[in-house]
Amino acid sequence: xxxxxxxxxxxxxxxxxxxxxxxxxxxxxxxxxxxxxxxxxxxxxxxxxxxxxxxxxxxxxxxxxxxxxxxxxxxxxxxxxxxxxxxxxxxxxxxxxxxxxxxxxxxxxxxxxxxxxxxxxxxxxxxxxxxxxxxxxxxxxxxxxxxxxxxxxxxxxxxxxxxxxxxxxxxxxxxxxxxxxxxxxxxxxxxxxxxxxxxxxxxxxxxxxxxxxxxxxxxxxxxxxxxxxxxxxxxxxxxxxxxxxxxxxxxxxxxxxxxxxxxxxxxxxxxxxxxxxxxxxxxxxxxxxxxxxxxxxxxxxxxx
Amino acid sequence: xxxxxxxxxxxxxxxxxxxxxxxxxxxxxxxxxxxxxxxxxxxxxxxxxxxxxxxxxxxxxxxxxxxxxxxxxxxxxxxxxxxxxxxxxxxxxxxxxxxxxxxxxxxxxxxxxxxxxxxxxxxxxxxxxxxxxxxxxxxxxxxxxxxxxxxxxxxxxxxxxxxxxxxxxxxxxxxxxxxxxxxxxxxxxxxxxxxxxxxxxxxxxxxxxxxxxxxxxxxxxxxxxxxxxxxxxxxxxxxxxxxxxxxxxxxxxxxxxxxxxxxxxxxxxxxxxxxxxxxxxxxxxxxxxxxxx
Numbered sequence: 051x052x053x054x055x056x057x058x059x060x061x062x063x064x065x066x067x068x069x070x071x072x073x074x075x076x077x078x079x080x081x082x083x084x085x086x087x088x089x090x091x092x093x094x095x096x097x098x099x100x101x102x103x104x105x106x107x108x109x110x111x112x113x114x115x116x117x118x119x120x121x122x123x124x125x126x127x128x129x130x131x132x133x134x135x136x137x138x139x140x141x142x143x144x145x146x147x148x149x150x151x152x153x154x155x156x157x158x159x160x161x162x163x164x165x166x167x168x169x170x171x172x173x174x175x176x177x178x179x180x181x182x183x184x185x186x187x188x189x190x191x192x193x194x195x196x197x198x199x200x201x202x203x204x205x206x207x208x209x210x211x212x213x214x215x216x217x218x219x220x221x222x223x224x225x226x227x228x229x230x231x232x233x234x235x236x237x238x239x240x241x242x243x244x245x246x247x248x249x250x251x252x253x254x255x256x257x258x259x260x261x262x263x264x265x266x267x268x269x270x271x272x273x274x275x276x277x278x279x280x281x282x283x284x285x286x287x288x289x290x291x292x293x294x295x296x297x298x299x300x301x302x303x304x305x306x307x308x309x310x311x312x313x314x315x316x317x318x319x320x321x322x323x324x325x326x327x328x329x330x331x332x333x334x335x336x337x338x339x340x341x342x343x344x345x346x347x348x349x350x351x352x353x354x
Numbered sequence: 355x356x357x358x359x360x361x362x363x364x365x366x367x368x369x370x371x372x373x374x375x376x377x378x379x380x381x382x383x384x385x386x387x388x389x390x391x392x393x394x395x396x397x398x399x400x401x402x403x404x405x406x407x408x409x410x411x412x413x414x415x416x417x418x419x420x421x422x423x424x425x426x427x428x429x430x431x432x433x434x435x436x437x438x439x440x441x442x443x444x445x446x447x448x449x450x451x452x453x454x455x456x457x458x459x460x461x462x463x464x465x466x467x468x469x470x471x472x473x474x475x476x477x478x479x480x481x482x483x484x485x486x487x488x489x490x491x492x493x494x495x496x497x498x499x500x501x502x503x504x505x506x507x508x509x510x511x512x513x514x515x516x517x518x519x520x521x522x523x524x525x526x527x528x529x530x531x532x533x534x535x536x537x538x539x540x541x542x543x544x545x546x547x548x549x550x551x552x553x554x555x556x557x558x559x560x561x562x563x564x565x566x567x568x569x570x571x572x573x574x575x576x577x578x579x580x581x582x583x584x585x586x587x588x589x590x591x592x593x594x595x596x597x598x599x600x601x602x603x604x605x606x607x608x609x610x611x612x613x614x615x616x617x618x619x620x621x622x623x624x625x626x627x628x629x630x631x632x633x634x635x636x637x638x639x640x641x642x643x644x645x646x647x
Contacts, residue, residue, distance in 0.1 A: 052563065074479040077551070078451075081448045081451050081452050082452060082455075084444065084445070084448050085445065085449060085452065085459050085463075087447050088441070088444075088445045088448075088459075088463055088522075089459065089462045089463060092462060092463055092465070092466050092519070092522065092523075093462055094479065095477045095519075098477075098481075098488070099477065099480075100481070102480070113486055114483060114485065114486025115480075115485065115486070115488060164372045164373050164376070165373065167369040167370070167372065167373070168370050168372075168373035168374075169368060170369055171365075171366035171367075171369035171370045172360050172366075172370075173359075173459075174360055175359050175360050175361075175362065175365070175366040176359040176360070176361055177366050180366075182372055183374065186374065186377065187374070187377060187552075190377055190381045191633075192626075192629060192630055192633050193381075193385060193626055193629055193630075194576070194580045195604070196580040196583060196602050196630070197388075197580070197602075197605070197622050197625045197626050198381075198384040198385050198387075198388050198622055199605065199606060199609070199610070199622075200388070200605070200606075200609035200610060200615065200618050200619065200622065200627075201383075201384035201385075201387035201391070201619070201622075202380060203384055203385070203387045203610070204384075205379065205380065205384055205387070206380075209379075211446065216619060220376060220380065220616070221376075221380040223376055223380075224376045224377050224379075224380035224381040225381070226373075226377075229373060243413075244359075254360040254362055254365055255365075257360075279467070279468050281602060282469035282470070283468075283469075283471070283586035285471060285472050285583065285587070286583050286584065286587075286606070289587075290610065301470040301472055301473070301584070304470070304472040304473060304475075304476050304584075304588060305472065305587065305588060305591075305592060307476065308475075308476055308479060308588055308591055309591055309592065311479070320480075323476075324480075327473050327476050327477070330470060330473055331468070331469050331470070331473055333468075334468035335465050335468040335469065336575070337468070338464070338465060338467055338468040339461055339465055342460075342461065342464075345525055346531065348462075349524075349527060349528075350527065350528060350531040
């Protein structure tokens with residue numbers, strides 16, 4: 051796959067007009083218009099959220115989003131971060147942010163370590179049951195968690211893992227996306243490296259730590275980013291496993307936030323709700339934008 | 355496997371142990387459990403279960419509600435898949451072409467990848483607010499009184515819009531990457547042979563993108579079946595009523611809220627078969643896939 055960050059220099063597509071006067075390239079203008087329309091479609095909702103969260107709620111309830119910029123951003127942010135949404139007082143924005151971070155990082159780290167180990171065993175060892183192990187792991191790619199959600203819940207309950215970070219994170223790791231990807235990558239590592247390392251007397255653990263891990267750095271980063279975003283954005287599983295409000299994640303909290311917006315007697319707090327939604331978006335989006343190159347590479351190469 | 359692999363007997367087992375045990379406990383056990391309880395009728399008060407054979411499945415296919423959900427799921431998946439692929443392809447072709455601002459466009463078009471599905475639902479609810487929602491206002495220009503959660507079709511359309519918005523970035527990234535891996539000389543040769551950029555697209559670029567497209571087709575169907583749960587649940591505000599729901603949502607409703615474990619398991623198994631078929635289909639395509647490098 052090509053590197054997306056390098057724009058390909060395309061020679062002028064439309065033949066140059068004969069008269070040097072008319073230099074406007076209408077084709078290019080059309081391209082830009084379409085792209086701008088696309089950008090507006092993708093970005094406008096976010097801008098709307100930000101604008102609404104700067105306004106006093108009374109204004110928003112009357113007239114909705116507008117082009118005005120209000121002065122309530124800071125107070126609303128304080129409310130979002132430190133005021134709880136319910137009686138228990140536990141699910142403040144800051145607390146949910148922390149739980150989301152634990153889920154995102156815990157899931158990404160766990161997944162990367164476990165799948166690197168498993169892929170190493172499958173690729174670099176002569177084992178009788180390597181094929182069986184590979185297929186056992188690979189089959190998990192076929193069935194997403196959503197399909198087996200109810201029995202998964204029952205088992206987690208039986209193991210006493212409800213309302214725990216373990217019960218939240220570990221069952222999500224039970225799919226082989228990353229293992230499969232590391233396997234592909236290891237297979238592409240030249241055989242000579244292994245031979246050379248063995249001649250120098252390196253054992254399997256030495257080879258793994260001194261040679262393979264440094265070689266896989268970019269891949270680890272890419273997989274880590276994708277998994278962090280995936281973990282942070284989980285919704286159904288946390289909704290089922292976590293009922294203790296002190297362990298709510300931001301994405302899970304969105305449900306409560308929406309329920310608070312409509313149908314209740316008190317004034318719906320758009321400012322605070324929108325800021326909580328922005329808080330839920332921000333970390334994964336920041337990671338994807340800052341590490342765009344790795345992320346795109348990982349995504350387009352791993353999913354095939 | 356590498357030719358000169360290590361010979362250690364216990365190390366590989368040790369390395370595989372964490373992954374295999376997690377998979378055994380949280381994948382194979384629940385999958386087998388789902389299969390098993392799809393043949394049983396569980397007592398709602400927890401007093402054991404009776405073997406009922408295929409009764410749970412027959413009950414499903416006799417239920418007009420289930421068939422209605424299935425039909426909605428088909429329409430929903432086809433719309434989401436088609437729209438998000440088409441829009442993403444158009445944007446990718448244009449983003450591949452422009453020189454000025456190319457990087458900015460890319461970033462702005464792909465960031466939504468990282469937005470969680472329920473947040474997409476949350477934004478949709480605001481966009482379709484009954485009083486002042488920007489999209490409600492927009493549809494009102496055409497005399498369409500848009501009522502999310504009150505009107506079946508309007509709710510369905512809102513769900514589709516939210517899901518498409520969320521899915522465009524992934525497709526965009528893959529299409530763009532596919533476009534950029536088309537060799538320069540092919541592009542240049544096409545330019546000499548064919549002046550019209552539209553016909554060049556359909557005769558050269560589109561067929562060359564077909565492998566990416568097929569791959570994305572399956573990914574998008576899987577997405578619209580499973581990953582849209584959060585979007586749908588948020589839009590319905592946890593209270594489906596008479597609104598459209600997809601099959602996955604139904605599994606959750608019946609099994610988790612309705613405590614109909616047998617019926618829900620039968621639904622899970624139906625979905626498993628569906629995913630298996632899709633995957634087999636995908637492998638068939640991948641096998642035939644041609645590499646142009």
